[in-house]
Amino acid sequence: MYDKIKYLSAGDKAVVMEFGNEISKDINAKIRNVVKSVEEAKVDGIVELLPTYRSLMIMYDPLKIEYSELISTLDFMSSKQVDNEEEKIKIVEFPTVYGGEYGPDINFVAEHNNITVDEVIKIHTGTDYLVYMMGFTPGFTYLGGMSDKIVTPRLASPRTKIPAGSVGIAGAQTGMYPSETPGGWQLIGRTPLKLYDSDKEPPVMLSAGDYVRYVSVSEEEYLEIKKQVEEGTYVVKEIISEGGDLRE
């Protein structure tokens, strides 16, 4: 993390606060704290905040707030000490059916890493993944923390259609496809949960700072949960914790 936040020029209606030049939990947590302070302060002229791995883009209306005033406001808010001990974490469980037609590449992932399919599932479900940021497509999460025992390169030739809910691996990253899109990730399973639901406010289940926990389920359980999700009766399992429940 930088000693002093860098303010990067991004045209006449946005500025980027850069906190460091690495992917780290501390930087990510710092950004979430700044987002929280700025959102709570409801500064007139700040239009939108876009947090990413190690920076925060602030969209503003220059007719409502002077640039110098904006910077001093942001500087003040980011210097506020936030008591990290009070920060509780949210772990969201994603029931996932591994292998078979739902995860056609799981055998390849196992072979590539010289382990069994069961071990792939055990390793993949054994860690909680931090949501660093969202982007790429609506509801797509950039997750951190995957074990290097299941690192697998992307497909040489991307698939043209990947079903929504697919769980995959691309290099050292793992993640889920919120909607049907083309893609080159190695698919290991599928979750019946909807990562992006435009009828809901907010339309996503996760935000930056949450943790994702994959839980292995059978095909029958998957189908049952899928039905409940469609009927709107499924209750997403969330664990609010002070950190003790986190699998790292």
Place this chain on the structure above:
Amino acid sequence: MSSIKVKKGGFLTTVQDLGRIGYQKFGMPVAGVMDNFSYRVANFLVGNDEGEAVLEATLLGPELEFDCNMTFAVTGANMKPTLNGKEISMWESYKVTKGDILSLGVITSGLRAYIAFGGSIEVPLLNNSKSTYLKTGIGGFKGRKLMNDDELEIKVSDKTVSGKYLDSKYIPEFKRKGNVRVVLGPQDDYFTEEGINTLFSTEGYKITKEADRMGYRLDGKTIKHIEKADIISDGALFGSVQVPANGLPIILMADRQTAGGYTKIATVISTDLPMLAQMGEGCELVFEKVTLEEAHKLYSEYEQKLSEINEQIANSQRVIEAPVEKAEFVNIGPVRKMNIVINGVNYVVDVQEVQ
């Protein structure tokens, strides 16, 4: 509810408004109109709120049949609009009745035309916006461009505003060559001094055929990075000029993704985006550097101009001179010219008293 029948969809006609504000943190791209100026003026002309959804037509416009009384205006790229086969003006609002057909042709200048209807286009709001996001097929009319035989529902406004026009001094001239002003950053420090000078070279850049609502790939001199062309992904803007490892800039446009992992050398200032949105394949740009202070001054002048335009349009009224069909009467009195206002439209009428 009234409707408009899409007889021909045109090349790429989508429902757009100001886009999705506040949802980028969930990965939702903004989308929205490409040319903010023509869009807002279109809404002014029909008396809508300036954020009302419109149709954005690219390259070749649609053909629309109205099923009831309403008003409309066409702005932006000149697509030689006709109403029932008769040529009408761009940047002016008109009244139509059931069966009238508005037809737009192929561009003669610019790239995108905007059609506003007095009232609102009834498509579902998605994250507070009616904008179509084509890449994942969401928002707007069924998440896609308009096609032949689609029916667009319109909630017609109670007030009928027509005969309004934009003063010719405000009508933008769309050119195929132009300067695009930018503010350096956010990652200008990833480039050599020579690389930055290259961006501003007067030879400029040409828009390639890979140019759409997401972004414009440019061709020209390659821009040198100091070392890396990749960064840890951060926020992307409408107007970000990103330079991947091959050194050729890409300008991100309305449908960009929320974040990207390439170095962004500069950002196009918001007042130059409408002009850029009206440029397409083969158009040539020269980048020009301005300071942030200058950019803010230009933006303030831009908004000031739009307020002036709003007022000018509200005070404008085209006098429609209807073809005079003279009735044959005996014992009729002298002819008098009279101004008659019907539904806000001024008519000059020859009046004769019949004895």
